[in-house]
Structure formats: C-alpha cells, structure tokens
Amino acid sequence: MKISFYFILFTILFIIYKFYWRRKKPKIKLTPLQEKNLKIFESKIQTKQETSIVFLQKNFWDVPSTISDYQNFIKRSKNDQNLYFLNQLSQFQQEDKKNLERLFNKYKDLKTNCIELEGTKNYFQDIKVDPLAIQALILVYYIGAKEMCKFTYEEFVGGWLRLSCSDLKLMKQEISSLSKNLSKEEEFENFYDFVFDFGKNNPNQKFMDLDCAIYFWDLILKKKFFLLEEWINFLKKQPEKIQIRKDTWTLFYEFVTTISTDFKNYDESSSWPVLFDEFVAEMKEKQNEKK
Template structure:
C-alpha cells in the first residue's frame, strides 16, 4: 500500500472496515471502480450476496395435518388399517416389506391397526418431512439405518410392544411373533426356519419380552450346529426347549 496516496490509503482502510475484505481485495475493488468508494462497496456487497447459499426450505408442518386428514377414518379420527395401506402405497412402501415396520419405528407408531394424529404429525415433524415426496426420499436411508447393529437392536426391541394384540399384555402370541421374525430375522438367524417350525409345532407357547430380546442374542452368538451353546447359561426355557428340538432333528 506504500505506492498509494494518503487519500487512497484512507479509502482502502474504509473499504476493509465496511466491506470486511482483505487489503488486497479492497485495493482491487477500488481500482476497478476508479477509486469510487460507493461503487466499490456496492460491487463488494453484490459479489458477497451471490455466493451466500440460500437458506434451506423450511418444512411446512401444517401440511402434515392436511396429509393426516387424507388418510384418517372420519368416524374415529385416526388412520385405520385401510388408511395405513393407502399411505404406504403412496410412499411406495410394500406393507409386507420390513421397510413398513421401519417407518413405524421411525415415527414411533404403536400399532399397525391405527395411527393417531399426534403420532403421525409429530413423528414426521421430528424427521423433517412435510410431504409425500419428502417422505419417499427418506426411505433408502430408513432401510439402510438398520444395517447398523445398534439401530437394529433398538428397532427389534421396539417391535415387541408394537406387535402385541393388546397393549396390556406382557407377551406375544406365537402367530404374531412368528410373522415378525420371518421378516426381520431373514439372513440374520441361521436357524430361523427351525425356530419357526418349532413354534408352529408349539402354537400355545407365549413369547415374553425377555424371550423376545434374548432370541436376538442367541441368533448372533450361537452357531448353526449349536456347538457353542452353553447349557448353563441363563437362556429362557423356550430357547432351551428349541435347542433340544434341533439337536433331536440333527440326530436323525
């Protein structure tokens, strides 16, 4: 800045202060505008505004109430099974696919029999979605989320209460539990077919929360040939009985 006149140096300092630019940029702007401070400042502001990213579009959560109204049963004020099927169809999710269960987990729905307004609206609001399109865009990430073992465990544990026929029950009936296991433990449990067969032959059994949770541990830690099964470990009796069943099958 030594080659500049006192007046030019003053303009440079003023430009640095007002435009929040470096000394070299202040000189460049002033020279480009024939040392006209007002024009140089205007160019600086115009240049800065052009590189500032536009703020993200804020979801309009009032749309969620309107969306809920499209699917709700007018008599109950809740989304019933027919409305749930329509909703999943609109977001391109097969209700028989595990993704439908993941969606319920993500929005914290308590049942596939009905979804009340507060659960639907707050659930999707928490996920930053306010339209069918924005929900559709989340589906690949939803599906991928359970590839993480900790997430899968949370998802798995959520499903016990979700699937209960009556929220006051402390157990799942075999048909309910089997239907879920056949979907969620595919490719995760080497003995899944044997387990489902065992349950089919013992339909009066009930599945406690402890048995539900520990089956996941069993599926991850015990080998298909049961060679590392520890009879002294505190497995639920239903799992002990299952091991005996498989061992008898393997002897034949």
C-alpha cells in the same frame, strides 16, 4: 404485436413463479457466525441440517448447550421427540407442518381424528410401500407409531416433521435411507425391541401371541438367523400353543447373534429359556444324524 408477446411471456412467468417457485422451501439465511456454529455442531452430531438448526435456534446458537440438549433429546421416546418438534417449530418448518397436516387430513378418519385402517392402506399405496413388508414396519418405528394400522396426529405430523419430510416423494426417499440405518447393530436392537411392544394384540399384554411372534421373526430376522425356518417349524410343533414373553423375545435375539452354527458355545446351564434348550437339543440331534 411486441407488447402482446411480452405481456403473454410475463404472464406465463408469473404463473410459474406463483404455482411452482413460491412452493419451494425458502433458503435458510444464516449469519456468518450462525453458519460457523452450524458447521461445528454438524461436525460433532450427525443429523439433518433442518434438525440442527431447530436445536441451535432453541439454544441461541450456543454449540455446547445445543449438543447437550440434543443428546438428552435422543434419549426420549419417539413420541416425546415428536411432541418436541411440534412445539419447537422454527420459521422454515411452518410450511412443512401445514403440508403434513394436509396429508394427515387426507387420510384420517373423521370420527376418530386418526389415520385408521383404510387411511393407512391408502397412505401406504400412495408411497408405494407394501403394508406387509419390513419397510412398513421400519416406517412406523421411526415415526413412533404405537398401534398397528393407526397413526395419531402427533405420530404422523410430528414424526415426519422430526424426519424433515413434508411430502410423499420425500417420505419414499426417506424410507430407503431409514432401512439402511438399521444396518447399525445398536439401531437394529432398538428396532427389534420396538417390534415386541408394537406387535402385541393389546398394549397391556405382557406377551405376544405365538402366531404374531412367528410372523415378525420371519419378517425381520430372515437375513440374521440361518436356522429361522427350523425355529419356526419347532415352535409350530409344540403340543400346547405357547406365548412369547418379553424376556424370551429379547433373549432370542441374543441367541441368534451369539450362538455358533454347531451350538458348541451354547451352555444349557446358563439362563436360557427351556424352549431354547429343547430347540438346541433337537438341532444337535439332526446334525449328528447327518454325520
């Protein structure tokens, strides 16, 4: 009886090891010198430990060279960053890449070898993200997607590999962290610029359709512009349907973040678009009527 009991116990423990513990990411073993250099690098550069190790390994654990390499890396486009991570896999990232490829294959369209509209809807449903909410836009920004409702292999696998997320649970957690990251003014400006190129109906267009511009302004600037509703109503009243060019899009964010609520610091002689002049004139008139 004892032998039978211990045999059953051993079998159960073996199954647990095989199907649970073995799937856990192995602990990264570093030499004392590598641990020291890792701490030095992380004291100067804020990034995830997995990312730090990728760059340190590439630069043979030389901290000054690694810092220089990383600073050059973050200046690249997110697509180039994704390709970098796909080509510079450290040993512990091999399993992460396989997990991400399994997810990509689950959602991809077999004809195009990309995650298309249907796959995107299923993916967002699985990570519990509303595709019409700002969190979806934040996700595509950080993984470097270029088109609506579409993820290429490089964007999905490379992007999440760069962000050190290899399963749906980690992705859900990361989205919350990335949303908080946009509280940094410089990062939000980069995000805002990204939205213009991402939101165009055609990548070759030099403008964004007004309906799209209104949708995205309403989505991302609700908490930043106190007159957003008035601005949107003003645009909808225009006699001719206008198109929003990149300079107008960029200057509008400057307008939102610098002009006072009474518009006293708005200078019509400055290089603001005529559209802004007309909006300010209308708002001043309404403010005067309330006095």
